[in-house]
Amino acid sequence: MLVLRGGTLIDGTGAGPVAGVTIVVGDGRIAAVARGAAGEWPQDAEIIDVSGLTVLPGLVDCHDHLAMHGYDLARRWGLDEPQSTRTLRTAKVLQETLAAGYTAVRDAAGLDAGFKRAIEEGLIAGPRLVLSLVIVSPVGGIGDRASPSGFACCVPNDPLLPDGVVNSFADIRPVVRRIVRAGADVIKCATTGGASSRDGHGPFDGAFALDEIQALVEEAHALDRRVMCHALGGRGLRSAVEAGVDSIEHGCYLDQAPELLDRMAECGIFFVPTFAVYDYHRKSAFPHIRERARDLEEHHAASLSRALAAGVKIAAGTDAGGHGHPPNAIEIACLVRAGMAPLSALRAATGWAAECLGREREIGTVEKGKLADLVVVKGDPLADVGILQDRDRIALVLKGGVIAANRMAPAAAASAGSRR
Numbered sequence: 001m002l003v004l005r006g007g008t009l010i011d012g013t014g015a016g017p018v019a020g021v022t023i024v025v026g027d028g029r030i031a032a033v034a035r036g037a038a039g040e041w042p043q044d045a046e047i048i049d050v051s052g053l054t055v056l057p058g059l060v061d062c063h064d065h066l067a068m069h070g071y072d073l074a075r076r077w078g079l080d081e082p083q084s085t086r087t088l089r090t091a092k093v094l095q096e097t098l099a100a101g102y103t104a105v106r107d108a109a110g111l112d113a114g115f116k117r118a119i120e121e122g123l124i125a126g127p128r129l130v131l132s133l134v135i136v137s138p139v140g141g142i143g144d145r146a147s148p149s150g151f152a153c154c155v156p157n158d159p160l161l162p163d164g165v166v167n168s169f170a171d172i173r174p175v176v177r178r179i180v181r182a183g184a185d186v187i188k189c190a191t192t193g194g195a196s197s198r199d200g201h202g203p204f205d206g207a208f209a210l211d212e213i214q215a216l217v218e219e220a221h222a223l224d225r226r227v228m229c230h231a232l233g234g235r236g237l238r239s240a241v242e243a244g245v246d247s248i249e250h251g252c253y254l255d256q257a258p259e260l261l262d263r264m265a266e267c268g269i270f271f272v273p274t275f276a277v278y279d280y281h282r283k284s285a286f287p288h289i290r291e292r293a294r295d296l297e298e299h300h301a302a303s304l305s306r307a308l309a310a311g312v313k314i315a316a317g318t319d320a321g322g323h324g325h326p327p328n329a330i331e332i333a334c335l336v337r338a339g340m341a342p343l344s345a346l347r348a349a350t351g352w353a354a355e356c357l358g359r360e361r362e363i364g365t366v367e368k369g370k371l372a373d374l375v376v377v378k379g380d381p382l383a384d385v386g387i388l389q390d391r392d393r394i395a396l397v398l399k400g401g402v403i404a405a406n407r408m409a410p411a412a413a414a415s416a417g418s419r420r
């Protein structure tokens with residue numbers, strides 16, 4: 001058993017901080033959460049004094065691309081280094097992501113099921129993973145790895161990643177089934193272009209007809225998989241909401257269609273804005289990407305505040321990978337910069353994020369019975385959420401009650417045997 005004693009708890013439910021909390025961890029789960037030193041634990045429990053520190057639920061990133069390491073074509077197509085180097089590079093990102101306090105990540109395409117298995121077998125350290133494997137989109141959509149004329153890359157695609165390209169209506173259900181067969185936990189699709197997609201397929205250019213995306217959602221739900229949909233604006237954004245996807249990713253121009261936000265609130269559709277990636281795109285070498293990212297900036301922030309006002313739940317997502325792997329908590333700071341209160345922004349990366357993943361019964365908040373995924377931070381993240389990006393301030397990371405990172409001062413570390 002492990003006891004974290006005396007910390008200030010921000011529990012991920014949206015409740016304010018509570019000082020002097022004791023958290024008892026046993027069998028990988030939270031056995032008790034109590035104010036003060038109250039509570040019983042065995043003689044041999046390991047006591048960690050976390051007084052003066054802040055305890056949070058393990059952080060969750062709902063939109064990452066852990067196996068992506070750059071936007072340029074050679075990188076995207078895996079031409080610039082051996083597969084083994086690329087695999088080990090991805091493993092390092094997984095380890096660093098966990099050590100930074102992110103105990104769960106939803107990968108929005110690129111990461112194959114082998115990484116999840118390696119983590120579960122203990123071959124490498126990493127967060128809990130919710131995988132989409134690939135992006136389902138029509139020919140010419142953002143998941144189509146071909147040049148505008150149809151030339152496909154000379155290097156065969158990873159055989160562990162099924163093809164997400166849909167050629168016709170009849171293709172939709174089999175494509176979804178193949179992706180699930182390959183180990184997907186969630187279905188990722190795209191109903192619009194994006195900032196970084198090819199010229200001619202931008203944020204307002206639709207992909208899929210309404211009946212196609214409806215069939216996709218129906219099939220995914222029939223296989224007990226949620227649907228996360230890349231949708232920025234225009235008709236494609238509308239059809240995604242109308243088809244009943246489970247989360248809108250990016251959603252930059254939701255402010256132009258407030259009735260969609262009402263619908264999202266009503267149906268429990270999550271909004272996963274991704275601010276960090278557009279900061280990067282605004283400095284892109286490509287004029288069409290720069291222009292799109294600049295145009296959407298104000299709309300994206302307006303979409304966030306309108307969504308909050310409408311009662312839509314927000315989940316944090318970095319959309320990292322293309323722009324490298326900065327600390328995932330960069331997105332929490334972006335949410336605050338865009339107008340979200342720090343406590344709500346933390347909820348977007350904990351309690352609400354877990355709900356977005358459908359894992360709220362196990363993770364996302366510090367409550368008795370949940371998995372002991374915890375982060376101990378030096379400082380007050382409500383005063384400055386930016387501290388969460390500083391590795392040296394992430395004092396302790398627990399995943400399922402096991403210490404995944406420990407940067408506590410040696411004097412403050414374990415003293416076994418003392419009761420209470």
Ligand SMILES: [Zn+2]
Nearest residue numbers: 063065108319
């Ligand atoms: Zn993405």
